[in-house]
Amino acid sequence: MMITRTHLALLGLVALTLAAMALPFLLDGYWLRLATTIAMFAIVTCGLNVIVGFAGYHAFGNTVFFGCGAYALSIAMNAGWSFSASLPLALLAPMLLAGLLGWPLLRLKGHYFAIATVALNLAFAELVTQAGGFTGGANGIALPLSDLAPQIAYRRIYWMMVAVLAVCIAVTWWLSRHWLGTALRALKDNESGAEVMGIDTVSAKILAWMISAAMTGLAGGIWAYWITFIEPSSAFDPLIGVKAYIMMLIGGMGTIAGPLIGALLLELFGALIWAQFLDLHRLLLGCLIVATALALPGGIVPLVRRALRPARPAR
Amino acid sequence: MTDVLTIDNVSVNFGGVKALSDVSFGLRPAEVLGLIGPNGAGKTTLLNTISGIAPLAGGDVRADGVSLAGMRPFRITRRGIARTFQIVRPFAHLTVAENAAVGATFASHARPSREEAVARAFEALAQVGLTAKADALPHQLTLSERKRLELARALAMKPRILLLDEVMAGLNLAEVEPIIELVRGLARSGLSIILVEHVMKAVMSTCDRIVVLQFGRKIAEGTPEQIASDRNVIEAYLGQRFAERRAREAAGRTA
Numbered sequence A: 001m002m003i004t005r006t007h008l009a010l011l012g013l014v015a016l017t018l019a020a021m022a023l024p025f026l027l028d029g030y031w032l033r034l035a036t037t038i039a040m041f042a043i044v045t046c047g048l049n050v051i052v053g054f055a056g057y058h059a060f061g062n063t064v065f066f067g068c069g070a071y072a073l074s075i076a077m078n079a080g081w082s083f084s085a086s087l088p089l090a091l092l093a094p095m096l097l098a099g100l101l102g103w104p105l106l107r108l109k110g111h112y113f114a115i116a117t118v119a120l121n122l123a124f125a126e127l128v129t130q131a132g133g134f135t136g137g138a139n140g141i142a143l144p145l146s147d148l149a150p151q152i153a154y155r156r157i158y159w160m161m162v163a164v165l166a167v168c169i170a171v172t173w174w175l176s177r178h179w180l181g182t183a184l185r186a187l188k189d190n191e192s193g194a195e196v197m198g199i200d201t202v203s204a205k206i207l208a209w210m211i212s213a214a215m216t217g218l219a220g221g222i223w224a225y226w227i228t229f230i231e232p233s234s235a236f237d238p239l240i241g242v243k244a245y246i247m248m249l250i251g252g253m254g255t256i257a258g259p260l261i262g263a264l265l266l267e268l269f270g271a272l273i274w275a276q277f278l279d280l281h282r283l284l285l286g287c288l289i290v291a292t293a294l295a296l297p298g299g300i301v302p303l304v305r306r307a308l309r310p311a312r313p314a315r
Numbered sequence B: 001m002t003d004v005l006t007i008d009n010v011s012v013n014f015g016g017v018k019a020l021s022d023v024s025f026g027l028r029p030a031e032v033l034g035l036i037g038p039n040g041a042g043k044t045t046l047l048n049t050i051s052g053i054a055p056l057a058g059g060d061v062r063a064d065g066v067s068l069a070g071m072r073p074f075r076i077t078r079r080g081i082a083r084t085f086q087i088v089r090p091f092a093h094l095t096v097a098e099n100a101a102v103g104a105t106f107a108s109h110a111r112p113s114r115e116e117a118v119a120r121a122f123e124a125l126a127q128v129g130l131t132a133k134a135d136a137l138p139h140q141l142t143l144s145e146r147k148r149l150e151l152a153r154a155l156a157m158k159p160r161i162l163l164l165d166e167v168m169a170g171l172n173l174a175e176v177e178p179i180i181e182l183v184r185g186l187a188r189s190g191l192s193i194i195l196v197e198h199v200m201k202a203v204m205s206t207c208d209r210i211v212v213l214q215f216g217r218k219i220a221e222g223t224p225e226q227i228a229s230d231r232n233v234i235e236a237y238l239g240q241r242f243a244e245r246r247a248r249e250a251a252g253r254t255a
Ligand SMILES: Nc1ncnc2c1ncn2[C@@H]1O[C@H](COP(=O)(O)OP(=O)(O)OP(=O)(O)O)[C@@H](O)[C@H]1O
Pocket: B014, B017, B019, B037, B038, B039, B040, B041, B042, B043, B044, B045, B046, B086
C-alpha cells in the first residue's frame, strides 16, 4: 500500500512536470516569462520551506543564496566556463556558504537568527559591491550572450526551471519521509527536547540549511543566465525572500505542494492585478496577503487536506 | 558491584543560586533509586545535569567510568541514558506513535530502519497502555496519557539507564499502580532507574534505595526503612519540632 502511494505520487509529479514542459508550445512571450517566474519563485519557496517550514528557523535573508548562486554562475561564465559547467557552482557555492555559516548562525534562536540572515544578505550585497574586479562591483556583470535565438533560449530556460523545481519537490517529498525530516519537525516543536531524545540538532539544522541554500542558489543561477545582467541590488534583493515567504504562507508551511501552489497563486494574482490596476497593485496585493493570512493561517494545502480527510488529525 | 552511573561531587549554579552543592551518590545496576526532597531541592536540576542540559559548576558525572561533563545531550542519550520531563514536552505536531518513534530512531548510533523504529514505538506504547491513542496528537491526550506518552518515548529508546522525573505526579492511585508495576518490571529486566517522585507510597514501595536532597545538598541515603526513620529527613519534610519530638520518643523507648 505504501509502495503504490509512493508510485502514484512520483507518477503524478512526472505527469505534472511533462505537462508543464509542454506549455512553451502554447504560450506567447509574456505568458512564458510569467510561467518561468512562477517556476523560479516556486524553487526559491521550496528552499525557504526546508529551513522555515520543516526546521522552524525563520531565514528572512535566504535571498543571500539566490544572489550567491547568481554571482557564482556569472563569474564562472565570464571566466570562460560554459553554462553547464557553471551551473553546478550555483548549487555548490551557496551550499558551502550555508554549511560554513550555519555552524555559528544556527545557534541563534528565534528573531536573532532571522535578523542575522537579513544582515548576512545585506553584508553580501555590500561585499560584492565593494569587491569590484571580477564581481563587477556596483556596475554589475553582463553575462556572455547565448548563440541561440531568444525564443529557443527562453524555452530552454523555462524547461530548466521546471526540471529543477520538479527535483526540489521530489527532495521535499523525500525529506518528509526521511529521518532528517522527522528530526527537523521534532526540533521545530522543541529543540532541547529533540536533542535529549538523541537528535543531533546542530547537524540536522545545518543539513537543512544546506539543502535550502542549494535550491535557492540554483534558482539564482538560472535566473542570472535568463536575464543576462545582474547587479548586487537585483541579485540580493530582499524582496525576493519576502515574496517567497508570502508564497510559503499561502501554500502551507512544511507541506510538499505548498511552495508551488503559493507561487502559482501569488504570481497569477499579481499579474492580474498588475494588468488591471497599475498604480494600486502593491496596495491590492498587500490587502490580499493580509486577507489570506487571516483566513487561512495554515495555508492552502492543510485546508485541502482537512477537507479531503475530515476524520484524520491534520498534520 | 560497580555503579552504572556515578554522581561525583556535583555542583550546579544558576546565577547566584546554588541549585546543587557537592552531591555524590552512585546508581547500581538494575536498581530503582528514589530521589526525593522538598520543592526546589534540586532533583530536576540533577537529572538535567546528567542529561547534559544543565552545565556543571563542579564535580563530574560518569556513566560506566566515562565522564559526561561537557558532552552534548544527544551523545549522552546515545550512551543509553533516557529520561522523562516533569513538565511533559511531547512534539506537538507529531502523533503519539511518531513521538515514540523519534525515540526509537535517534537514541542509538546505528539508526534503525523505519519499520523497526515504528515496531519499537508500538512496543513502548503497549507497555504503557497507549496503543489505542497511537494516531492522536498530544493535545488530545489526558494528563495521565501525556505522562505515559512521556514514559513511552523514553522506553522506545531502549535505554540502560532511565531517569524518571515525577511520572506519577497528578495521577490517581488506580493510574499509579500500573506504572509502579512497570518500573519494577523494568528494573527486573536489568534497567537502572532513578525515580524522582513526590508520591511517597510509590517511592517507598518501588525503590531499592533512596537519596534525599534538601536545598541542593544530599541529607540522607539508604533503604526505604532507613530513610523513613532518618532524623534529617523527617526534619526536612515535617519540621524541626516534630523531629525533636520523634527523637525524644525514640530515646525514651530505648532508655
Ligand atoms: N533554569 C533555571 N534557572 C534558574 N534557576 C533554576 C533553574 N532551574 C532550577 N532553578 C532553581 O534551582 C533550584 C532547584 O530546582 P529544581 O527544579 O531542580 O527543584 P526540584 O527538586 O525538581 O523541585 P520540584 O519538586 O518542585 O520539581 C530552585 O531554586 C529553582 O528555582
